[in-house]
Amino acid sequence: MAGIEVSALHKRYPDGTVAVEHVDLSIGDGELFVMLGPSGCGKTTTLRAIAGLERQTSGDIRIGDTLVNDLPPAERDIAMVFQFYALYPHLKTRDNLAFPLRAEGLPKHEVRQRVEEAARLMRLGPLLDRRPRQLSGGEQQRVALARALVRRPRAFLMDEPLTNLDAELRADMRTEIKHLQGELGATMVYVTHDQVEAMSLGHRIAILNKGRVEQVGTPLEVYDRPASLFCAAFIGSPPMNLIEVEVADGELRGQGGLVLTPPPGLPRDRPLVAGVRPEALEVTAPGADRSVPARVVSAEWLGDEIIYVVDHSGGRDVRVRMPPTVRFAADAKVGLRHTGGTPAVYDVRTEELVA
Amino acid sequence: MAVSVDEAVSAGPAPDHPSPARRVRRRGRGRSVLEVVLLTALAVVMLFPVLWMIETSIKENRDVYAVPAEFFGFTVTLDHFRDVFVGADGGRSALSVAFLNSVVVAGVSTVLATVLGVPAAWAYSRFTLKAKKDQLFFVLSTRFMPPVVVVVPIFLMYRQAGLIDTKLGLILIYAAFNVPFTIWMMKGFVDEVPAEYEDAAMLDGYSRLQAFWKFTLPLLVPGIAATAVFALIFSWNEFVFAIFLTSSDEVRTAPPAIAGLIGGTTVDWGLVAAASVVFALPVLVFAYLVRRHLVAGVTLGAVRR
16 A cells, blocks of 8 residues: 655646646545545546546656656556446456456466455455346446455545445445445545545545645544635535624624624734534524524424524524424524634635634 | 226216327327328338339340330349349450449448548547547538539549549548548447546556457447448449549449440340349348347437437
């Protein structure tokens, strides 16, 4: 296993489209590193550049101590799992697994041994003599994972491997991939647009937008203190409430009169926005201590929680996550107050975290 | 299924009025009768010339000119077919040489168009290129005009290049006409094959070309078959370039050679018909052999996702 260093990566296609503007990443040995972003953010292109399927316009990629810029994919000693599985349709599971090993020219008994080992690890025993079209989506993806395993590569690259599976299966496979990664201590770079996948899988997450890295951090860091307004709006469901605030009398005051605890070191001369998670707000009875008058616009009853959309005099509507026991009817007069710690505060112009 | 609909409706009230399902079915039956009548008429109109051609090819010359025409009961002869292949002097006839030329010209030009067009289609499908759409439009634009528009400039160029009255000249011009067609048809097929197969193969140690050759190409065979048949039919049937660019019996392909049979003081219609039958057969047989690929290919390429 080996770490991966990406420095100043830039990719521009012959037709002028810039897929990756500037990306620096440092992925540790044995780390499960997730690249998260909307479509067209450059995450897949970055992954394909690491794999060697795309040649970057400029920048360096190192796998372990080797500079791999000019190496073809096969010589980079990595394995990749694709969204569409890419199992060879004319080969049985067994031969699909053996294929990369035979291509490497390994002796027969070694090939058989490694195929059996990977099949055991991914529980593919009964599927070994079937062809891809006789397998379900989940089974095909397990075979694809096993095919990546048999190579014993220095790193695994995963390009949205669970996107084509249905929700239940996706959760199972997520657990399986995480377990596998831990067991093998494998370096894994995982590309997804699904934040739940990113949060639940990643040791660290890189959020990409428009070909640049917006933030790199552990799932909790990314959730608690998004580095930019883009990250704040991207992570979390429902996303952070962005409330325009002013500093006054040692307090952070939102437009609707909502009072927040100010973080230290706030710049005074710039327009600011506070990012407040829906669970850091509370809907109370009207007139409760430290609350501002508000009105319930709508409520989404999700069973284990209720998401209230609340309008508070003049301010933008905010979303509040409440336990299912606290019930207010739509249009009810309520109070709204902040209960969390210091919020993340952003500069409106630069869209970056200031405190 | 229609039965179950009927049952469901008859269980309901309102027995006085024909049920909606019945009305639909009656209208359906009326339409199907009309369809059969129209299609039969169409089939007769379409197939009569073919039938007449086949009949003429096996009639004695005096029966060909018989008035009123004889549909049945004429003497069957295969003399015309012999005349197609055997010349008056007992050697090979000019027509048989023309048929051989047709086979060579159509075959080679189709192979050439396929060999050039398939990799081009793959490249257009897989890679980001500068002004890709404009390039593809330019490629297609060569097919916008009928051949007769360009035949004079082509004739002058060919005269300079020494390609007049050569098989190579015909092969080149047919290939040039078929390459754009091949690129457009095949691009649709290549788009349908996930690029991931090639990516995976490249990670497994193959070069890009090997990945294409070993994994994508086998999946393209139905598409290639369909495309090649269309290209072959075009080259086989082509008349305008053939008649302008060739003149000698040694080079001429079958369409101008058959046309050349008409226009003397007397026309041997039996020979014309027999030559036409022989000319039509190979394409029919070939299309029949690859019909499975042809249907799969045409529908696959037509469906856009």
